[in-house]
Amino acid sequence: xxxxxxxxxxxxxxxxxxxxxxxxxxxxxxxxxxxxxxxxxxxxxxxxxxxxxxxxxxxxxxxxxxxxxxxxxxxxxxxxxxxxxxxxxxxxxxxxxxxxxxxxxxxxxxxxxxxxxxxxxxxxxxxxxxxxxxxxxxxxxxxxxxxxxxxxxxxxxxxxxxxxxxxxxxxxxxxxxxxxxxxxxxxxxxxxxxxxxxxxxxxxxxxxxxxxxxxxxxxxxxxxxxxxxxxxxxxxxxxxxxxxxxxxxxxxxxxxxxxxxxxxxxxxxxxxxxxxxxxxxxxxxxxxxxxxxxxxxxxxxxxxxxxxxxxxxxxxxxxxxxxxxxxxxxxxxxxxxxxxxxxxxxxxxxxxxxxxxxxxxxxxxxxxx
Amino acid sequence: xxxxxxxxxxxxxxxxxxxxxxxxxxxxxxxxxxxxxxxxxxxxxxxxxxxxxxxxxxxxxxxxxxxxxxxxxxxxxxxxxxxxxxxxxxxxxxxxxxxxxxxxxxxxxxxxxxxxxxxxxxxxxxxxxxxxxxxxxxxxxxxxxxxxxxxxxxxxxxxxxxxxxxxxxxxxxxxxxxxxxxxxxxxxxxxxxxxxxxxxxxxxxxxxxxxxxxxxxxxxxxxxxxxxxxxxxxxxxxxxxxxxxxxxxxxxxxxxxxxxxxxxxxxxxxxxxxxxxxxxxxxxxxxxxxxxxxxxxxxxxxxxxxxxxxxxxxxxxxxxxxxxxxxxxxxxxxxxxxxxxxxxxxxxxxxxxxxxxxxxxxxxxxxxxxxxxxxxxxxxxxxxxxxxxxxxxxxxxxxxxxxxxxxxxxxxxxxxxxxxxx
Numbered sequence: 001x002x003x004x005x006x007x008x009x010x011x012x013x014x015x016x017x018x019x020x021x022x023x024x025x026x027x028x029x030x031x032x033x034x035x036x037x038x039x040x041x042x043x044x045x046x047x048x049x050x051x052x053x054x055x056x057x058x059x060x061x062x063x064x065x066x067x068x069x070x071x072x073x074x075x076x077x078x079x080x081x082x083x084x085x086x087x088x089x090x091x092x093x094x095x096x097x098x099x100x101x102x103x104x105x106x107x108x109x110x111x112x113x114x115x116x117x118x119x120x121x122x123x124x125x126x127x128x129x130x131x132x133x134x135x136x137x138x139x140x141x142x143x144x145x146x147x148x149x150x151x152x153x154x155x156x157x158x159x160x161x162x163x164x165x166x167x168x169x170x171x172x173x174x175x176x177x178x179x180x181x182x183x184x185x186x187x188x189x190x191x192x193x194x195x196x197x198x199x200x201x202x203x204x205x206x207x208x209x210x211x212x213x214x215x216x217x218x219x220x221x222x223x224x225x226x227x228x229x230x231x232x233x234x235x236x237x238x239x240x241x242x243x244x245x246x247x248x249x250x251x252x253x254x255x256x257x258x259x260x261x262x263x264x265x266x267x268x269x270x271x272x273x274x275x276x277x278x279x280x281x282x283x284x285x286x287x288x289x290x291x292x293x294x295x296x297x298x299x300x301x302x303x304x305x306x307x308x309x310x311x312x313x314x315x316x317x318x319x320x321x322x323x324x325x326x327x328x329x330x331x332x333x334x335x336x337x338x339x340x341x342x343x344x345x346x347x348x349x350x351x352x353x354x355x356x357x358x359x360x361x362x363x364x365x366x367x368x369x
Numbered sequence: 370x371x372x373x374x375x376x377x378x379x380x381x382x383x384x385x386x387x388x389x390x391x392x393x394x395x396x397x398x399x400x401x402x403x404x405x406x407x408x409x410x411x412x413x414x415x416x417x418x419x420x421x422x423x424x425x426x427x428x429x430x431x432x433x434x435x436x437x438x439x440x441x442x443x444x445x446x447x448x449x450x451x452x453x454x455x456x457x458x459x460x461x462x463x464x465x466x467x468x469x470x471x472x473x474x475x476x477x478x479x480x481x482x483x484x485x486x487x488x489x490x491x492x493x494x495x496x497x498x499x500x501x502x503x504x505x506x507x508x509x510x511x512x513x514x515x516x517x518x519x520x521x522x523x524x525x526x527x528x529x530x531x532x533x534x535x536x537x538x539x540x541x542x543x544x545x546x547x548x549x550x551x552x553x554x555x556x557x558x559x560x561x562x563x564x565x566x567x568x569x570x571x572x573x574x575x576x577x578x579x580x581x582x583x584x585x586x587x588x589x590x591x592x593x594x595x596x597x598x599x600x601x602x603x604x605x606x607x608x609x610x611x612x613x614x615x616x617x618x619x620x621x622x623x624x625x626x627x628x629x630x631x632x633x634x635x636x637x638x639x640x641x642x643x644x645x646x647x648x649x650x651x652x653x654x655x656x657x658x659x660x661x662x663x664x665x666x667x668x669x670x671x672x673x674x675x676x677x678x679x680x681x682x683x684x685x686x687x688x689x690x691x692x693x694x695x696x697x698x699x700x701x702x703x704x705x706x707x708x709x710x711x712x713x714x715x716x717x718x719x720x721x722x723x724x725x726x727x728x729x730x731x732x733x734x735x736x737x738x739x740x741x742x743x744x745x746x747x748x749x750x751x752x753x754x755x756x757x758x759x760x761x762x763x764x765x766x767x768x769x770x771x772x773x774x775x776x777x778x779x780x781x782x783x784x785x786x787x788x789x790x791x
Contacts, residue, residue, distance in 0.1 A: 274696070276714075291680070292662075309714070311716070344684075
């Protein structure tokens, strides 16, 4: 057992961070997407921690823009975990496969397989099982698949009982399979010979050929999975994540008075009297929730303030924003950083850009510049 | 001696005030804590010379008797309700009860429409009338915008004498920006003029084999005032005092604000320490129970037996008797009906519908609930007698009587969930 663990320890991982995270605006106008806190932890840290847990010692981040702040902050956080972080900068966006070619030297430096993952994915990361399964079948690659309710929106994966993938079918009209690519892979360095240094899609230009050659297997994901790249899915993902914490009997969940269901509250946050928080709420560090506020299915980011008697459902409240007294916000409202919503307003599906002060209600979903 | 007559119409009038008028006769709808026509009575009772107030309408006596006896006790003046046997129009009822008005031989009588709100400068109006011996009727007039004037009685005056030489009720095209406020002083001789008008109506009625409505029906404005114009018997005194009609629920909120402001100036007696955070002006009935953490005002009237729980915010609203507003709820630009209940963290929000503040002399647009396409006009929200459960939002909507709102209601939906009288 010890031996196999040691072997795992030599695994590297490449995370496809990509561009500016436009789908998660207005949050990503203030902070690169990998650093936006999902359940009080940067999205990327969920993945890196899981990778470290699986014995990964080197993480390569493929980014298509330079953000020195992000690099500094991430390097700092990651160093505590005893893992080295390398940034691989694309001069032009290279899609989902191109970044592997760019990092070819690093990935080719030893013959061990490496993990590749999309940065927006949140789930119970199965990296140990993935590595184990990959070694057991001995083929070039393994991709993680997850079950979805409406497969016709995605590309589905068709595979045999032993896991060998037969084909990929884009947006099937008739039911063929309900398994889709979950955006997590383990690949042997030999796969790099199939990839060129140009904008290239791993899903369309690499995997189908590996499948044709019988070199690609699928491993089914147990538990929840969500691509949290946009606000609506971010909130859905949060609900699933909190539910999963509950199932694992995590002591991270808050169980004080005034709380309903699964709620995550940072110890530095203050919660007033007579509040009703939850279900499915995440409250970040230094947040102040004043007396008599009601918050459901929402994320409140660091330093924000929800004032008395406010009512929030399905909202993301950005860093240091202030939600006024008796305000009602709902329907996937996202406040950017340092937004002020004046007392007694109604915000329905508003996406409010950073540093904005709103003095009028927003009755219909819209972007507030 | 003087008398006063208040015309309140009947239940078939005031339909634009529905659904509020379904529960309480519109003349008794509380504005700034007092029934609408109590403000009239209060103004009349202030005049020492005014010995009797006659209220004429088509509401049944049992709807009015409690109010009349309350008023008697409060104002120490004779107050009587005279019920029309049939809706006789603004002039018909007045003429029908002429003997009651003439009894005791008063010098003159004030005539007030029940659906107007003002501080009623009756003393000034009376002096103006007295100074003009030929005057049969003096009309209180006010300035309106050109566009809005056509919705009212329009008057043209002789500049020096202030005699009205032209009067048209709701003209089709612009006539004058001086409009009739529905407040008058009348000399008793006006009944002679009315007798002539009555005779004309009778002639028309009998020559048409009874096909032309009720024989006693007469419009004060069209059948009496309009013919009097140009005879030097009709005068108008222009005032700049605040004045508004109360036709729709939206105008009730507007009237509420002004009456609260007037009452504050008139009686400085404070009703003790307020029990919660009050942003003036607010009328709080002594029997209402209000949590100390609630924030109320400006422009709020809260009726008898109302319960306001912790953390509630109310502004620009009228809360009728025995309603309950539960914790953390927000109510603005709304009327909450009798016995209604608003749930925790609910938001009840109407559209402000004040006259355009950027236009001098603008009046309330008393638009009906629905426009010609059948769409609901944005207005204040009215919650009839209903239950609005926790967390829900209601915007621009009219909920009629004993409804249970089980779903959030957003913009421009109109819901009648259950209607008691059908």
